[in-house]
Amino acid sequence: MSPGPIIVLVGPTASGKSSLALTLAERVGGEIVAADSMQVYRGLDIGTAKPTADDRYRIPHHLLDVVAPDQPFTAVDYVRLASAAIVDIRTRGRLPIVVGGTGLYVRALFYGLFDGPGEITALRETLNQEAARAGSATLYRRLEAIDPEAAAAIHPNDLFRIVRALEVAAVSGRPISSLRVEGRRNYKPVPGPVLTFGLKRNRQELYQRIEARVEAMMAQGLLREVQTLLDQGYSGTLKPFRAIGYRHMIEYLKGQRSLDDSIASLKRDTRRYAKRQLTWFRHQDEVEWQSVEGSVVSERMLRLLAERIEAAWSSTV
Numbered sequence: 001m002s003p004g005p006i007i008v009l010v011g012p013t014a015s016g017k018s019s020l021a022l023t024l025a026e027r028v029g030g031e032i033v034a035a036d037s038m039q040v041y042r043g044l045d046i047g048t049a050k051p052t053a054d055d056r057y058r059i060p061h062h063l064l065d066v067v068a069p070d071q072p073f074t075a076v077d078y079v080r081l082a083s084a085a086i087v088d089i090r091t092r093g094r095l096p097i098v099v100g101g102t103g104l105y106v107r108a109l110f111y112g113l114f115d116g117p118g119e120i121t122a123l124r125e126t127l128n129q130e131a132a133r134a135g136s137a138t139l140y141r142r143l144e145a146i147d148p149e150a151a152a153a154i155h156p157n158d159l160f161r162i163v164r165a166l167e168v169a170a171v172s173g174r175p176i177s178s179l180r181v182e183g184r185r186n187y188k189p190v191p192g193p194v195l196t197f198g199l200k201r202n203r204q205e206l207y208q209r210i211e212a213r214v215e216a217m218m219a220q221g222l223l224r225e226v227q228t229l230l231d232q233g234y235s236g237t238l239k240p241f242r243a244i245g246y247r248h249m250i251e252y253l254k255g256q257r258s259l260d261d262s263i264a265s266l267k268r269d270t271r272r273y274a275k276r277q278l279t280w281f282r283h284q285d286e287v288e289w290q291s292v293e294g295s296v297v298s299e300r301m302l303r304l305l306a307e308r309i310e311a312a313w314s315s316t317v
Contacts, residue, residue, distance in 0.1 A: 003090060003192035005312035007097045007305070010035075010106060010281050012274035014209040015196035016292055019053060020199065021099040022059055023297045028309055031060040031081050031089045035100025035109070038243050040066040046222045047115050047245035048283050051211065055155070069229065069240045075108045082109050086190055095309070103280040110194055127163045141167060145164060147175035150272050193225055193312045197305065198287040200278070214267050223249050223259075231264060244269050 007030065009017045021032050034040075038048040051061055061246045062085035068071050082105070086096045100106065131139050136159045143165050144151040154161045170175040201209070226249040230236060236250045245266055252262040281287055290301060 002033045004095065004188065005195055005309060006086060006093065007309060008035075008106060008110075008194060008196040009099045010098065010103070010284075010287060011101065011207065012195065013049070013101055013270060013289075014206060014213050014274065014276040015199040015201055016209075016295070016297070017099050017101070017199055018049070018055070020297050020301070021097050022051075022055060024302060024305055025059045025095075025097055027302055027306055028095050029093075031097055033064065033085050033089070033098045034061060034063040035078075035098050035102050035105040036063075036107060037073075037102040037239060038114055039064050039100075040078070041069050042067065043069060043225075043232075044240055044243075046217050046225045047176040047243070047249075049217075069234050069238055074213075075113055078105045079108050079113070083190055084095070101277050103284070103291055106196075107130050107284070110190065123167050124163055127166055128159070131159055131163070136162060139163065140214070142166060147177050149177040150175060151316065153177075153283050154157045155283075157274065158279055160276070162282075190242065193315065194286070194306055195312055196284070196286045196288065198281050198289045199292050200289050201234075201292055206274060210270050210274060211267055213275035214263065214270060215244065218263060223252070226250060227253060 003250075007024070007028075009021050009024075011017050014153075021030075024030060025032055027251050032051075034051075036048065038044055039050050040063060044050070044295075050064060055061070056064075063078070063082055066077075066081065082098070089096045098106065098109065127139060135156060139159070140151065140154075140156045143154070143162055146169055147165060150165045152164075154165065156162075165176045168174075168179065172179065213277075222245060226241075226246055230250075230253070230286075234241070241247060241250055248262045248266040248269070251257050252259050257265070290304075292298070292301065
């Protein structure tokens with residue numbers, strides 16, 4: 001018998017991935033493997049919308065609370081640990097359900113990573129400054145000239161990915177598209193069929209959910225969580241504290257802006273992040289998109305996913 005299927009649920013923040021994953025896992029006998037670059041850090045709970053203790057009691061979760069905030073963690077680490085978790089879940093006759101909004105982690109897990117250079121801070125800053133002066137279109141046209149394949153897969157307004165592609169080409173002397181092809185060719189993926197579903201919502205509803213999530217995080221004690229981490233001796237300049245939510249609270253604690261301004265900025269930046277997530281996942285051909293609305297997981301969607309999973313199981317026998 002071939003390995004059973006792996007279910008992947010992706011989409012923007014606040015789209016309802018976690019709620020659907022919990023209900024689906026109960027329905028099909030699954031366990032959840034988080035694909036979130038911030039939920040791996042211990043102590044970063046409220047700001048990362050980490051599953052609650054009750055959620056983890058209902059369904060086993062993997063790849064949460066892996067490292068302390070001052071420990072390095074990369075996509076390579078994620079692939080290693082997530083692959084091991086999937087093997088463990090399957091060994092116990094359960095179904096792996098990979099859930100998250102960190103597109104790089106999902107992509108790396110199933111398609112591998114290219115052996116490219118690390119972040120070159122000075123070069124990245126130079127490119128970002130150029131974009132601020134001349135606009136991202138200038139950098140995008142440059143990318144089209146040196147790596148048209150990569151440019152075709154990147155939205156002209158996706159400055160982060162444009163800069164990364166130019167950075168890799170400048171440092172390695174090779175276009176990022178060719179490095180990716182080489183990396184996929186040499187990668188041994190996790191065996192078994194992969195069913196990838198993306199959740200999409202009406203933009204106005206998604207933004208309303210983001211606003212409500214930020215308000216809930218503040219009510220739950222996000223500011224207190226950040227202050228506690230700083231009191232434990234962690235530097236506010238660490239990578240996890242540059243993430244959305246944490247950097248906004250640190251700016252307030254440092255007296256750089258008012259609390260109201262920090263919250264407004266947090267809401268704005270979360271909306272922008274959701275747009276970037278959608279841009280990333282929409283370029284992934286393997287994603288089957290499902291429209292969702294409201295806060296209750298629909299029986300129709302659960303039946304659809306369960307039927308697709310059953311068909312995938314049958315194909316492996």
